[in-house]
Amino acid sequence: MNILFLSGSYKKNHEILIQSIIRCLQHSGHTIDTEILPSREYDCILIFNKKKLKFIKQNPIFRKVPVIFSFCISDTPHEYTVDLGLFDHTIIFEDSNSSIPLSSFNNKNFMNMIYYPEDKRNLNPEKDISDKPAIYVNIDNGYFGEMIFLKILPILNQLNHYDFYCQCSKNYRPLLNKNIKILDDKHDPIKYIQKSEMVIGSGYPIIMALLENKKAIVVGEKGFGGIVNHENLDHHFRNFFQGRNGGKYDEYIPLDLLKRSIEEPHIPSLAPNITAYLNANNLNFIHDIENIVDSYRIIHDNLRNIPLTLKKEYLLMHHNNRYWIVNHLLGTFHKRINESECAILSMFNKGCTPQMILEQYPEYESEVMEFINELIAMKILVRYYGNKDMRNKSRHIIE
Incomplete structure (x- = not known):
């Protein structure tokens, strides 16, 4: 895969983690660019810390490939205020524990800290002039x-x-x-x-x-x-x-x-033991990235037949004679919709395919697909895997 990796660092741990991610991906056979090359077609965008989000906001590339946002859990207060519509998935590195709610982040994966050591260096450090250990x-x-x-x-x-x-x-x-x-x-x-x-x-x-x-x-x-x-x-x-x-x-x-x-x-x-832990952790990280990209391709290559559901953070609200998509975890009004759009969204309660929607509204095929594509791009509609826990029990329209 060709991966665009944009990163921001304000801690020593960030620098080590960023270089470990790059080495981990490269040693798995993936091509990594740390800046946008106009001639390159990318399979995904990986962003570490929100500082570099501004580089993709006005670039059409981020609407064409999955965007993965990542940060360390100890930096949650600093990284929390991000535009959720810019990315498809979140990887949260557990460098510490946090009681701050992380529910708003899209499709979260929690992961141990990545470390991929440099090729063995023969530093042969000079001892200071001292007999002390x-x-x-x-x-x-x-x-x-x-x-x-x-x-x-x-x-x-x-x-x-x-x-x-x-x-x-x-x-x-x-x-x-x-x-x-x-x-x-x-x-x-x-x-x-x-x-x-x-x-x-x-x-x-x-x-x-x-x-x-x-x-x-x-x-x-x-x-x-x-x-x-x-x-x-x-x-x-x-x-x-x-x-x-x-x-x-x-x-x-x-x-x-x-x-x-x-x-x-x-x-x-313990060198062999810690090496085994690191290798397993790094492999999980690679698998997560590859699975995210594969899932994105599956949705967009066969969109009409892929079951989708309204992301569990959202519910539909009828308020002051208007219909809204509301993020009930944050209490924010996310998007205003009309009554017909609300009816369409209600059908995604139990994992509905766009084709099932089109069968009920055949005369509005282009408008319905445009609406569905918009909601996918905004990360409001996500792939449904048949997991009952993914269903939002508050899916009914609340007044």
């Missing part, structure tokens, strides 16, 4: 990242027989002993992971450490997760290495347990 510290700078670093700082200062490489604010320099080196956001994590004995942190740095067979200690927004081992790897992977099982935001970090984990001599060898 080194520890790399990198905690996701989310809602509580800096606060978590301050919580564990006393232990880092106490363990002066280690050298620490820490990603943190330069403003903390007066609080740190001389064995602690501050790294900025632009540093290469792999370089410091390879010359360290272990890694303390959350998210991507833990994955990178496991791939290098380094000891990884999870300390994140959900508390102290301890040393990653064979027993807890599955849980940590599905929670993007953000803390302990059942942990809460900004909870107490037991410094005595952290110190004991640092001094624990046993290092689990």
Whole structure:
């Protein structure tokens, strides 16, 4: 497939995720463009973060192929205000947990964070002039990242027989002993992971450490997760290495347990295990993209005979002698329609094909198909798979 991938980044995690998506798609045999090439015909458009949506709004290409919008769940408040009519599907990467309602996004898939490592690099990092073992510290700078670093700082200062490489604010320099080196956001994590004995942190740095067979200690927004081992790897992977099982935001970090984990001599060898998790996750991502494109083709190649249904977020309303399509989850009036159009939409309650509609309105074939195509383009009518849960129990017209 030819895929147009437009992305916006305002976090370090975004940059890693974007490059992982590109490598993942390329290694699966797909062609990726990161800007629109007029001479290229695309099979789909994949957008990461809403910043690049403006590039397709006035381009007719986005009405001809499926548009997939993606973002990280921790960025929901930033990415929530998007024009839902611009995309067909949503992929939400679970870098954290969120209680914000995500119902309005079109045809959602929730997915673990993608990571596709670069081809093996022989960095051979130079050791600093020191006989001390080194520890790399990198905690996701989310809602509580800096606060978590301050919580564990006393232990880092106490363990002066280690050298620490820490990603943190330069403003903390007066609080740190001389064995602690501050790294900025632009540093290469792999370089410091390879010359360290272990890694303390959350998210991507833990994955990178496991791939290098380094000891990884999870300390994140959900508390102290301890040393990653064979027993807890599955849980940590599905929670993007953000803390302990059942942990809460900004909870107490037991410094005595952290110190004991640092001094624990046993290092689990987990590179093959984490590689298997990543490969399976990346394969699921590829399958999702390919299935979305195939489903779009099926609808548009045989539109008249494909069962469609009104998307479950919408219902029909009769208000002030007017008919409306209403998004009942957000309470917004989405589109005004006439009485005949309302009658047609009502027929899509249980998964109706356009051909069934045309059989009842043969004299208005062109108008009916134009109306159906408009609703498909607006993502109001979607493919019906025979799943009873997809039916909107409020499908009747409400006054």
